Amino acid sequence: MIKPNLIFNNFKDAILTKYGPNPAKMLIYTGVLGWFLSSAAQVTAIAVNNKIPKEQKMFLIPQEIGDGAINVLSFFLVTSAIKNLASKLVSTGKLANPKIRKFLRDTGLNVKNGLGQTKFNIESMANFDLIKDDYKTFKNGCDVIAMTVGSILSCNIITPFLRNKFAADRQKKTISKNYNYAMQKLNPPKGISIDNYKKQASIKFSSPLKI
């Protein structure tokens, strides 16, 4: 029988082992989830706001859906890519602090025999424990900075540009679809063809006597 206490302990330990040594990873995953929930709420907010005209809603709702989808995707892809690059810069020894650099120099490593190559990883070195604490502190800092820069780039620059394009396209399509639908539903009075009816309506509308 499965014990709830055991499941809870496993959950806590999984959080510790997964995110304890890697805070940037936690920020990315929870960020993705957070953007998703926030977008769902914003779409609802526009839909129930009576003070926003219907025509503007046709722009704002797709804008929000596009914003949410693009936000989640670009946040995940761009932020992950930048964070991974920062991680690789540190783990391959291309970027280091003086203590890590001295450690690498003492072990006889340089650019010709592996440093800066993706195949090389400081964490796989036999004597890694000698530098472990300094390395982890430096790497976590670089990861979190890269994650923050990545999220600013994706959420505040890439997403607004893309979502505006997406929402404007949707608005144009929706307006033209509504116009065509209204035209199809137009019924002329008995004895007049639709073409004549449209013609007469436009004459009457633009008549100087009406003004």
Next chain:
Amino acid sequence: MTLSVNNIKNFSFMSCCEKFVNKANQFGLNLCGGKNKLFTIKSDSSNNNIAWIGKNLSSAENRLILGASALMTQPFIDASNKDVDSETRRISVCRTVAKIIAGTATGFAIRKLCIKTIDSFTKSPSLLSPDDKFKKLKTCLSPTLKYSPDEFVQYKNALGTLLALGVMLFTNFLVDAPLTKLLTNFFAAHGGHHDKA
């Protein structure tokens, strides 16, 4: 070169992806200052700042940074969107500013509060004195595995952020969305008509 059955077996989608990722990573690394260049951050203050950020920047501060930078970019991007008419553009800017303010304020406050709350239930058993009351409650969210002090801080941040996401399931609808609506209407009413399409 001959194509044997082993060649076909070794050729898998995953290995192709792995090779591609490795090449992309190497390309990214080489872009940073060239192929044979190594970088060392020598300044003590820079290294201290990097260490401090890695240890102390939680999701709450991250949300605040994101909100502040969003205010500096997003309204201007919306204001220069020529694909829509001027009135839609105006409402869009008002909504973007309102959304950033409401989202950042509630997001920061809830994350900070949740991390603080989690902290009260994740006391390290070794730090509690025998006379302490509610010991079980104070340690109920502490992990069972061994951990370093830094890992423990990140664990509390992660748990606090997860709790915040759960809380935000409700506050997004109950606080965020109504506040965004209120601010949008306020900005729309006081924003004025500034340009033509």
